[in-house]
Amino acid sequence: MAEFLITGGAGFFGSILKKTLVQKGHKCVSIDLMPDDYMNENFTAVRGDIRDRELLEKLFSEHSFEAVFHCAAMLAHVKKNMKDLWSSNVDGTANIADMAEKYGVKKIIFISSNCLWAKNFDYAVKEEEEPSPVEIYGKSKFEGEKILLSHKDKINSVVFRSPTIMDEGRLGLLGILFEFIDENRKLWMVGDGTNVYQFIYAGDLVQACLLALDYDRSDIFNIGSDDVKTFNEVYTYVIEHSGSKSKLAHFPKWLAIPGMKLAYWLGLSPLGPYQYKMIASSFVFDTSKIKEKLGFKPTLKNEEMLLKAYDFYHRNKEEIKRRKNVSAHNASAKMGIIRLLKWLS
DSSP, X not given: OOEEEEETTTSHHHHXXXXXXXXXXXXXXXXXXXXXXXXOTTEEEEEOOTTOHHHHHHHHHHOOOSEEEEOOOOOGGGOSOHHHHXXXXXXXXXXXXXXXXXXXXXXXXXXXXXXXXXXXXSSXXXXXXXXXXXXXXXXXXXXXXXXXXTTTTTOEEEEEEEOEEESTTOOBTHHHHHHHHHTTOOEEEESSSOOBBOEEEXXXXXXXXXXXXXXXXXXXXXXXXXXXXXXXXXXXXXHHHHTOOOOEEEXXXXXXXXXXXXXXXXXXXXXXXXXXXXXXXXBOBOOHHHHHHHXXXXXXXXXXXXXXXHHHHHHHHHHHHTOOXXXXXXSBOOOTTHHHHHHTO
């Protein structure tokens, strides 16, 4: 039986990861800013901040962690204090690396992001592509990668550059989409809907994390689904399989994107720089490296994941509306000016 530390264990992905590890007979300790109601004799929840070095010192000194799964991150669309986001995502990561090195933890598995880029790609992006983040969340993730890899002489850090993680319970900005589908509203897209954007199934990312435990060096891996279809195809699949009466609709890019920028800078929209740069763009990772070196194989496609997440929303929407004090991905984002679009749909 191994013992692991999970940062962000009360969050969307951290919750799925910890339950899988516990079910496999391992012990887990989670540190998270949010409360955690998961109960198991092999699980310990600590409500705290990864910037709190004294707390981290206590955790690392009292436990013998085989590895750290570093999933904690503050998101740009829910944090108005960007300095707080930077210090949590960057300084917090530095603290985790320092403590792991001090207490002889040889493995850190870090959930990074495809937000390291924010432009259209007409080819599958490989690990060698130089990151060029445009907003603070992506910049903080890139900085976190560099911090961990700077410890590679003492710690094997496996970095997963992950697209949007999907499963039952995934909400955040997707909660807005699900509300439109559930109420049979038009699904408005920017552009003609022929762009493609990759997701990753949470269960597949968990399996990659388990595979990484046996990888004996520091490395960066892209991860994502296979056979990525256009947004028109993905949304049509969800509509048809959910029984919704929603229809697809399209805004021209020349009109919508300037309007999105203005709404964001006026504080009227939850969609920030990354979203308005990528909403009509294509982005898919090349995942050949992780398949070759870790033996990874994704199990669900984008449309299957999105339907799974929507079905959960549909079944639990009343409970979701009552949620308080949960992580950003476990609650629907506030619509802001998008509510006006909903009324017109």
